[in-house]
Amino acid sequence: MSGIIDPVERVVVVGAGIAGLAAASRLQRAGVSCVVLEARDRIGGRLHTIDLAGTPVDLGGSWIHHPIGNPLSAFCDERGIARDPGDATMSLSAYDRLERRRLDHGEVEKYTQVESDAFWNVVDALSDRLGPDATGLDAIEAFVADRGLTGAIARRVRQELRAEVEADAADRADNDSLRWMSFGEEFDGPVFGDLPRNGYRSVIDVLATDADVRLNTEVVSVDVAADGIRAIGADGSVEAGSHAIVTVPLGVLKRGSIRFDPPLPTLTQRAVDALGFGRYEKIALCFESAFWRDDGLSHLVVFPPDEDEPAMWVFDLDGFGAGPVLCAHLFHTLTPYALARPPAQAVDWLMGVLADVFGRAVPDPVASVVTAWADDPFTRGAYSHCPPGAEPSMLDLLGEPMHRRLLLAGEHTQSARYGYADGAYVSGLRAAEICMRVAIGTESTTLRQKSRMKETRADPSSRRRPGD
Numbered sequence: 001m002s003g004i005i006d007p008v009e010r011v012v013v014v015g016a017g018i019a020g021l022a023a024a025s026r027l028q029r030a031g032v033s034c035v036v037l038e039a040r041d042r043i044g045g046r047l048h049t050i051d052l053a054g055t056p057v058d059l060g061g062s063w064i065h066h067p068i069g070n071p072l073s074a075f076c077d078e079r080g081i082a083r084d085p086g087d088a089t090m091s092l093s094a095y096d097r098l099e100r101r102r103l104d105h106g107e108v109e110k111y112t113q114v115e116s117d118a119f120w121n122v123v124d125a126l127s128d129r130l131g132p133d134a135t136g137l138d139a140i141e142a143f144v145a146d147r148g149l150t151g152a153i154a155r156r157v158r159q160e161l162r163a164e165v166e167a168d169a170a171d172r173a174d175n176d177s178l179r180w181m182s183f184g185e186e187f188d189g190p191v192f193g194d195l196p197r198n199g200y201r202s203v204i205d206v207l208a209t210d211a212d213v214r215l216n217t218e219v220v221s222v223d224v225a226a227d228g229i230r231a232i233g234a235d236g237s238v239e240a241g242s243h244a245i246v247t248v249p250l251g252v253l254k255r256g257s258i259r260f261d262p263p264l265p266t267l268t269q270r271a272v273d274a275l276g277f278g279r280y281e282k283i284a285l286c287f288e289s290a291f292w293r294d295d296g297l298s299h300l301v302v303f304p305p306d307e308d309e310p311a312m313w314v315f316d317l318d319g320f321g322a323g324p325v326l327c328a329h330l331f332h333t334l335t336p337y338a339l340a341r342p343p344a345q346a347v348d349w350l351m352g353v354l355a356d357v358f359g360r361a362v363p364d365p366v367a368s369v370v371t372a373w374a375d376d377p378f379t380r381g382a383y384s385h386c387p388p389g390a391e392p393s394m395l396d397l398l399g400e401p402m403h404r405r406l407l408l409a410g411e412h413t414q415s416a417r418y419g420y421a422d423g424a425y426v427s428g429l430r431a432a433e434i435c436m437r438v439a440i441g442t443e444s445t446t447l448r449q450k451s452r453m454k455e456t457r458a459d460p461s462s463r464r465r466p467g468d
Ligand SMILES: Cc1cc2nc3c(=O)[nH]c(=O)nc-3n(C[C@H](O)[C@H](O)[C@H](O)COP(=O)(O)OP(=O)(O)OC[C@H]3O[C@@H](n4cnc5c(N)ncnc54)[C@H](O)[C@@H]3O)c2cc1C
Pocket: 014, 015, 016, 017, 018, 019, 020, 037, 038, 039, 040, 043, 044, 045, 046, 047, 059, 060, 061, 062, 063, 064, 065, 217, 218, 219, 220, 247, 248, 249, 252, 257, 258, 280, 281, 282, 373, 377, 378, 379, 381, 382, 383, 409, 410, 411, 412, 419, 420, 421, 422, 424, 467, 468
């Protein structure tokens, strides 16, 4: 890999998600000319807050996970963006749809804490025992067998652990590499962490201040020549610059929706192909009032009747002080309930689940929304992970400069915090800094982040949980 050639006169950033906006804002502060080309008619990408009948709802990322020491917490504090506690574990209830009963407090704790912590504590040991090709599902099965769990308890443990593994990977547990399942850098504080008040748009809007963003500009080709780069739009428009930072999601790169000329280096393309980019969708229902409070309920874990399905987490946004919204998080295996049908049917399905939980028909929602990140041509999934055959160094490889004028950024271009919004943010800053530090021959070494990467295995207090 080569470094970046100077001079950096004008940077064309493709994508106005948090990575692209962080890169643009860093360049602008340094006085480097910069334009951001965004395919959609809005900024924010996978950080997208809507008003659902007056309640802010984040359709993509919502938490700042592990907020202590997290660079997004620092950003919020510096810019006066309030953060509210977003830990759901204190007020969690659970319902088993097969047994048609609410679980008592001890049972909720058993599945979501005791067995869960025990599992994540032995993930390393299981990885050593089961070998490099083992998957998250292999680990769950071995754990259940080792603990001698049977019957309904085994089923619920499997369902909860599948939810946690699928939330971590945004993919099926049998398509997640056990070896890398808990790889990455963790900060301190609760995994659910904080919620930017009024949603992630509070962060995005501040980050975008003064950025020159061109909306409705889908880039279809990025050409790198000896004297500069050209980003060509679907409408034939051309934006020229000295360098490009392309922040489109891994799912878009996998589809080949952007043609690179010259093509991405072979190893980079192999990494794009090998890394995983699965699914995670949400169904949010806004009600006239938070009727579930009358039943003494708040956040819910719902164990499905089908034992091969993961548990579904339903978050009570009223419990977070936002408004009377229940938001169901559907990890990969459950996503057909949102994706493979019209939104109204997805809402009906969730209403049926809630009727089971409450033992009666629940009031009609006043507004609803169903996401389809996997079908969205500018996302094509949720976030990146390592399936069997991939490894974290591939994510770092995606962050290396190419053809002396081209950089990728985004959550998928670094291994320390892949999948996370803060990882995307830092990747954008890093790409901007590489452009600003240009000097042929010095960048290749400064780029190597491997020394920064650390393997923090299976610390139950810091691992990911549903909602990651
Ligand atoms: C359901 C869900 C829940 C999540 N929950 C959390 C959470 O709670 N906490 C957390 O930290 N992370 C969470 N994440 C992950 C987080 O949202 C992402 O890691 C982060 O937002 C990625 O930012 P990015 O800038 O890399 O990519 P994006 O936000 O996807 O930005 C890329 C931009 O590129 C644009 N684009 C794509 N193609 C083109 C093109 N051809 N031309 C021009 N522009 C283009 C897109 O429209 C988009 O605006 C969640 C994600 C999902 C989907």
